[in-house]
Amino acid sequence: LTIIVPVKAAVPNITAVRLDPVTHNLVREGVPLMLNPYDRNALEFALRLKDKYGGRVVTLSMAPPSGKDFLESTIGMGADEAYLITDRVFAGADTLATSYTVAMTVKKFFPSFNLIVMGEETTDSTTAHMPAQVASWLNLPYLYYVVDGEVNLEKGTIRLTRYLEDEGVYEEYEYNMPVIISVYKDSNPPRDISLSRKIQAKLSNLVKSVTNNELKLDPFCVGLRGSPTIVAKIEDAKPIPRKKQIFKGDPREAAKWLIENLTKEGVIRL
Amino acid sequence: MSSARICPEWPQVNKSEYKGIWVYIEHQNGVIKDGSLQLIGKARELAAKINVDVSAVMIGHNLGDLVKEPIYYGADRVIYIDDEALSVYIPHLYASVIVNLVNKYKPEVVLFAATKRGRELAPYVANTLRAGITADCTDLDIDVKTRDLDQVRPTYGGNILAHIRTPNRRPQLASVRPNVFPTPPRDTNRKGEVIRESLDKLPKPNGSLLGVKPVIKGDSDLPPVEKADLVVVAGRGVAGPEGVKLLIELAKALGGTIGGSKKVTDAGWLPADRQIGQTGKTIRPTVYIGVGVSGAIQHIFGMKESKIIVAINSDPNAPIFEYADYGIVGDYRQVVQALLETLSSMRKTN
Ligand SMILES: Cc1cc2nc3c(=O)[nH]c(=O)nc-3n(C[C@H](O)[C@H](O)[C@H](O)COP(=O)(O)OP(=O)(O)OC[C@H]3O[C@@H](n4cnc5c(N)ncnc54)[C@H](O)[C@@H]3O)c2cc1C
Ligand SMILES: Cc1cc2nc3c(=O)[nH]c(=O)nc-3n(C[C@H](O)[C@H](O)[C@H](O)COP(=O)(O)OP(=O)(O)OC[C@H]3O[C@@H](n4cnc5c(N)ncnc54)[C@H](O)[C@@H]3O)c2cc1C
Numbered sequence: 001l002t003i004i005v006p007v008k009a010a011v012p013n014i015t016a017v018r019l020d021p022v023t024h025n026l027v028r029e030g031v032p033l034m035l036n037p038y039d040r041n042a043l044e045f046a047l048r049l050k051d052k053y054g055g056r057v058v059t060l061s062m063a064p065p066s067g068k069d070f071l072e073s074t075i076g077m078g079a080d081e082a083y084l085i086t087d088r089v090f091a092g093a094d095t096l097a098t099s100y101t102v103a104m105t106v107k108k109f110f111p112s113f114n115l116i117v118m119g120e121e122t123t124d125s126t127t128a129h130m131p132a133q134v135a136s137w138l139n140l141p142y143l144y145y146v147v148d149g150e151v152n153l154e155k156g157t158i159r160l161t162r163y164l165e166d167e168g169v170y171e172e173y174e175y176n177m178p179v180i181i182s183v184y185k186d187s188n189p190p191r192d193i194s195l196s197r198k199i200q201a202k203l204s205n206l207v208k209s210v211t212n213n214e215l216k217l218d219p220f221c222v223g224l225r226g227s228p229t230i231v232a233k234i235e236d237a238k239p240i241p242r243k244k245q246i247f248k249g250d251p252r253e254a255a256k257w258l259i260e261n262l263t264k265e266g267v268i269r270l
Numbered sequence: 271m272s273s274a275r276i277c278p279e280w281p282q283v284n285k286s287e288y289k290g291i292w293v294y295i296e297h298q299n300g301v302i303k304d305g306s307l308q309l310i311g312k313a314r315e316l317a318a319k320i321n322v323d324v325s326a327v328m329i330g331h332n333l334g335d336l337v338k339e340p341i342y343y344g345a346d347r348v349i350y351i352d353d354e355a356l357s358v359y360i361p362h363l364y365a366s367v368i369v370n371l372v373n374k375y376k377p378e379v380v381l382f383a384a385t386k387r388g389r390e391l392a393p394y395v396a397n398t399l400r401a402g403i404t405a406d407c408t409d410l411d412i413d414v415k416t417r418d419l420d421q422v423r424p425t426y427g428g429n430i431l432a433h434i435r436t437p438n439r440r441p442q443l444a445s446v447r448p449n450v451f452p453t454p455p456r457d458t459n460r461k462g463e464v465i466r467e468s469l470d471k472l473p474k475p476n477g478s479l480l481g482v483k484p485v486i487k488g489d490s491d492l493p494p495v496e497k498a499d500l501v502v503v504a505g506r507g508v509a510g511p512e513g514v515k516l517l518i519e520l521a522k523a524l525g526g527t528i529g530g531s532k533k534v535t536d537a538g539w540l541p542a543d544r545q546i547g548q549t550g551k552t553i554r555p556t557v558y559i560g561v562g563v564s565g566a567i568q569h570i571f572g573m574k575e576s577k578i579i580v581a582i583n584s585d586p587n588a589p590i591f592e593y594a595d596y597g598i599v600g601d602y603r604q605v606v607q608a609l610l611e612t613l614s615s616m617r618k619t620n
Contacts, residue, residue, distance in 0.1 A: 011426075037549065096397060100279070123549065125425060127405035129393035132361070136397035141362045141476045144390040159480070164386045165543070167298065168485045168494070173360075175477035185549075186542045221277035228402030233433040237424055242579060243595040248586065254598045255608035258580065259616065261596055267556050267578055268500070268524055270613070270620050 001055030001151065002113045003046040005079065006102050006134070009033035009063035009070055011124045033063065035070040038119035040077070040190035042183040045149065046117045047078045047191070053151050056080040058110065062090055062101050071207045076198030077191060083109070087212040092224030099133030101222050104215060107138065114177045115158070120145065120185040131182040142180040143173055147187035151177075163187070274438075280400035285417075288378040288440035291317045294368065294391075295328040295340055295348075296383055302339055305383025305448030310344045312451045313381060316412045316419075325349055325377065329367050331357035341462035344454045348462065349375065353469045358479045359387070365394035366473050372399060374467075377441050379419050381410075384445035396443040402436035403443040408450050419444065449554070492518070492527040495544055500526025500557040503546055503573070506533040507562020507583065508602055514539045516606050517561055523613050529553070531563050547572035561602050565590025582606070 011033065046057045059074040060083035061067050071082040085105055093101065106113060121128035128144070135142035147170075148161040160173045163184050201207065212222070220226060245261075247254045262268045276282070291313045296303045306326075313324045326340030328350040337350045351367060372380060372395070382392040384406045396403035404421035408431075411420040419442040421434040436442045495501055502521040504514045514534065521528045528544065535545040546553060548568040558576035563569060565581070565588055573579070574593060581594040582605050591597045598605050 094402065095393070096400070096402060099397065127393075128389050129397075129403060129405060132365075132390060132393035133397040135362060136365075136394045139473075141360065142390075142394070143361060143477075145386060163485075166386050166496075169482050170485060171482050172480040173477055174480055179477070218277060218279075220275050221279055226277050228400070228436050228439040229404060229434050230437065231432050232420070232435040235431050235433075237429055237431045239593075240575065242593055244591065244597070245595065246586075246591060246597040246599060248599045251600050251604035251608040252612070254600060254605055255612040258596055258598060258609065259612055262557065262578070262580075265578060270616050 001049060001053050001115065001153075002110055003049060003055060003057045003115045003117055004106050004110055004113050005039070005043050005046050005057060005059045005074070005117050006106075006130070007039040007043070007059050007061045007071075007074060007119070008036040008122050009061060009067040010036040010122050033066055033070060035073055036119055036122045036124075038121065038123070038183070038185040041185060041188045042117045042119045043074055043077055043079065044188040044190040045146070045183045046115070048188065049115070049149060049151060050078075053153060055114075058083065060085060060102070060105060062086070062093070062098055062105075065209075068207050068209075072198050072201040073193050075201035075206055076193040076195065078194075078197075082201075082207045083210055084207050085210045085215075087215075089212050089219050090223045092227065093222060094227035094229045095127050095129035095133055096228055097222050097224075097226035099130050100137055100226060101215070101217065102130070103134045103137035104217055105210060106134075108215060109210075114156075116178070116180040118180070118182045120182050128182070131180055135180040138178075138180070140178055140180055141175055142182075143175070144182045145184040146181045147184045149181070276438075277400070280439075283440050285378075285438075285440050288376045290322045290325055290375070290377045290379075292325050292327055292372075292375075292377040292380045292441075293340070293345070294380065294382045294388070295326050296385060296388055297328065297330065297333075297336060300334075300336060302336065303383055303385055303448070304453055305385055305388065305446070307340075307343050307453045308448065308451040309381045309383060309446055310340060311454035312410060312446070313379075314344050314454070316379065316410060319412050319414055320417055322378075323347060325375070327368065327371060329353075329356050329364060331355075337464055339456075341460050341464070342456045342458050344460070346462050348464045349467055350464070351467050351469055355469060355472060360475050360477055360479070361390050362394060363473060363475055365391050365398065367469065368395050369398045370470060371467065372441060378417060379412075380441045380443045382443070382445045384447050388445055392443060392445045399441070399443075401439045401441055401443055402434075403445070404434040404436075405445055407444050407446045410444065410446065418442070492521060495527055495529040495546065495551050495553050498527035499555050500524050500559070501529045501546075501553055501555045501573075501576075502526055502559045502561065503529040503531065503563055504534050504540065504561055505531045505563030505583075506537075507564075508534070508539075509562070511539050513562070513602065516603070520559075520561075520606055520609060523610055524557075524559075526555075526557070526559075531566075531569050560590055560594075561606065563590055564588050565593060 062085040323346040326345040409422040530540040548571040559580040
């Protein structure tokens with residue numbers, strides 16, 4: 001099995017984010033990056049399949065050069081190889097351009113992959129677009145919110161169980177591989193990162209860098225120019241004004257006070 | 271038209287050929303999802319501004335009279351495909367069918383409810399058209415001059431609202447969070463056009479649905495956090511499973527359900543699907559009651575749109591009081607006990 005796990009360098013602290021005043025894009029330079037938490041669940045899913053059926057797991061990320069460190073973490077967790085896709089021409093990409101770059105990298109380096117496994121969404125931009133878009137570029141079937149998978153190597157198929165939270169159901173599908181999936185964020189709790197493996201990855205320079213010299217993508221298909229959407233304006237979200245009435249004192253009095261207020265508001269019934 | 275160079279992987283589009291607003295109608299077991307109906311209402315508003323029609327698009331098998339419903343909720347037209355090949359939902363198959371319809375009719379805007387299935391379907395449709403898409407919008411407007419859709423979405427933990435536009439491509443696609451717009455009234459006297467389309471080329475399914483099973487809720491008989499009007503939320507301050515039990519009692523007494531902070535679900539005192547916050551569920555109940563919750567920003571993200579926020583905390587300086595309508599400073603055991611007793615005695619006298 002060849003399993004590709006695209007991962008994102010997410011901004012860890014969403015409250016300390018800076019946006020470029022002109023493009024309104026996230027300023028990634030100088031911001032410490034971390035592996036998008038849900039991508040660890042995706043990597044865990046891939047590693048479990050590898051443990052069971054054999055093969056190799058490759059992580060790749062379109063990220064600034066500082067993304068090398070978290071890619072080493074993915075090797076620390078058990079990935080066999082990692083690719084850092086980095087080039088100034090890729091900057092400012094929306095999800096269409098990002099998914100194009102990721103899909104074309106997979107096509108070039110791993111044309112006979114069996115499975116692409118991605119996170120449900122990222123914690124910083126949370127679009128959940130990428131898995132479907134990668135599938136669209138590669139013209140392949142896909143499925144979101146997967147919690148479990150069982151491969152039939154002979155038939156070249158995979159049985160996927162997925163969880164639809166808002167409908168409260170599990171669905172079971174069978175797909176021919178190759179297929180692209182995203183992993184439900186509350187499934188497949190990730191294993192620990194082995195520090196020694198991570199250090200080994202750093203020392204042996206296991207993360208390969210890929211630039212557009214190798215990919216040769218048309219500059220009009222990537223980065224800002226390859227992005228149909230633009231962030232036209234950003235504004236601070238206005239917080240909902242709150243009453244901020246605080247009661248200090250006897251718990252019985254407090255309880256009465258609260259129940260009376262909630263009853264007056266018409267939101268609880270006695 | 272503009273001769274600006276574009277990616278050769280993209281088709282040229284002539285913007286002026288694209289007209290009208292589409293709502294993709296998601297349905298399951300013969301019922302249309304609320305999120306789709308709500309979008310018909312919003313689409314009407316947008317359409318009025320630029321003087322175009324609202325079309326509802328529906329695909330599936332054995333649709334029957336369901337195809338008339340979008341008209342009753344305000345659509346001018348329903349375009350549907352009813353075909354056995356669509357009896358099972360397979361994402362890339364459904365998406366390809368919608369792409370074909372878009373290419374035939376050329377609407378300028380296509381809206382999807384951001385349900386789990388909607389979020390799965392919409393980006394494939396957009397990408398195959400090489401068009402832009404904005405995720406999980408909480409508001410939409412349209413620029414009368416440029417006919418650009420102003421797509422508003424909260425980002426970075428909801429602290430920032432981004433306005434996203436797609437000035438050079440058509441159609442403009444967006445998924446919209448359910449329950450941000452009201453459901454329009456159903457009026458069975460409304461008339462509209464119903465067009466049946468047939469399936470043309472369809473990609474190979476390459477997969478099949480083997481079965482569906484409902485989730486068995488082992489943890490409690492209380493409703494999920496995203497479905498309740500009142501949610502009592504346990505924080506680390508309740509100190510253990512016993513404290514959580516007491517809060518479940520309170521939730522039951524108030525006709526609500528129970529949720530937890532990340533510290534509580536991480537500790538296993540409640541299942542992970544009851545976690546409120548940035549990496550858990552976002553809820554907008556009528557009443558949120560946080561007990562022993564400090565009010566970390568990642569938690570606030572998941573509950574700050576609640577109608578009324580109540581906080582019970584022993585620390586008068588806990589950040590959650592900044593977000594509260596009603597706050598009680600005190601030990602949760604005493605306050606919750608008092609609440610339970612007061613409720614039952616007030617109920618007896620009523
Ligand atoms: C304020 C703001 C709002 C935005 N809104 C939109 C929008 O509505 N529409 C739009 O098209 N773009 C939008 N963008 C751009 C978008 O954030 C970037 O394109 C981003 O790189 C990918 O989107 P995501 O993080 O939402 O990924 P998701 O689609 O949420 O990520 C899903 C999975 O894709 C994989 N993945 C994601 N990024 C990478 C990567 N760089 N390399 C490898 N794998 C990856 C991971 O497995 C991840 O778990 C917005 C940007 C900003 C600054
Ligand atoms: C990337 C990231 C994502 C995160 N996502 C989430 C998320 O989705 N949801 C989430 O909740 N958190 C999330 N967190 C964690 C968050 O930062 C906080 O650590 C967490 O919300 C704190 O939980 P708490 O309020 O229950 O506990 P604490 O912060 O420990 O607060 C306990 C509170 O209980 C009070 N207390 C103590 N004893 C009593 C008593 N006897 N009676 C009454 N009050 C008492 C204390 O005064 C205190 O205010 C995330 C963190 C990170 C870094």
